[in-house]
Amino acid sequence: MKCHETESIMHAYLDDDIDGYPYQEFLEHIKTCHKCKKHFEELKITERLLKQLPMVSTPPDFVQKLMQQLPQKESKTRIKRWLVKYPVVVAASIFLLLFSISLVTYMEQDNELKIVTTDQAKLIVKGNEVIVPEGKKIIGDLIIENGNLKINGEVKGNVTVINGDILMANASQVDGHTKQIDRLYEWIWYNLKNLWTKIPPYFIGG
């Protein structure tokens, strides 16, 4: 074997892919060839160093920063186009659809605790009580169904509690609206209001 033939075998060895290469012949060659033996040793050290390159840590506020930057979903613009074309039909059907869905969900729901948030990891759940711990900040809206919410930390968003109570030391802990909904008709009213606040520019001809 000639010296210039050894390099590809060395790399094939590192890639764990020596099938088809004259590996035994190569081993014989480096027994007597100092230059190729040294080359091979250096490559193995290089490989080891490369594999031991440590992971660096991602900035701790990475996810929070990202979630704040997220744009509105594109599907909403598609709905907008529809709304502009057929405002009344779309509004009426959305209304009926949402209304029946929420009514059915309301009728069918058990009393299971439900939490809707993008920041669930920060919440503590004890029985049917959900706690925003002291020093924690929830980014985004928080909806609790069938449970009480105790805010010791902060919420940057709207808080809605359905079938439960909100407990907090002072109003400044929530950086948005708080709503508490207890009975069926209020639940329906809540969904209606939600619908109005989402549709008005098109429905009322804006």
Added chain:
Amino acid sequence: MNFVDNKLIRKAKAGDMQAFAELVYQYKDKIFNLAYRMLGNTQEAEDVSQETFLRVYSNIDRYDEKYKFSTWIYKIATNLSIDRIRKRRTTYSLDDYWNEEEGLDWYTRLPNQSIGPEESIISNEEINQVHKAILNLPEKYRVIMTLRYVEDLSIKEISEIVNLPISTVKTRLLRGREYIRKEISNKYTTVDRSGKYEMS
């Protein structure tokens, strides 16, 4: 194929923010480290990683589940990293960039706290050398080396990410390793430095 990924992706496609956040948690360190080794500093690495996830978020409808999610996200991250390198280079000439061994002003020191004493089988000096040597590679080699050694991916997956045949990936790995080998051994030994290693 990763089932956890697919379940999450289906939820994220349907607009489930919790599922999207979960995907971010699963991939943020991988993407950040990839960008960090490609770009050499944490600020640009963070920008590129944020941009990667924003692209994932706004293009998730176009993600085809026939392919691995990791292949898709790595494709986005490597393309954005390369774009960033190329934009940055408009102020440098190509020769300056390649010949200058030291004094590339975007080098930053590695945060030492990222490795505990018991894990540091490799010294800080060695880490720094390998880190710099990778950054000195032209980006078509740097991408391959980073995917292989930082992300620990198979040659097959790398070839899918960069859209090149396996044989080309192997050739680039060979040249990348040879370059780094020479950089490292030049630092320790003074034997026959027969001229600069040529990349082609």
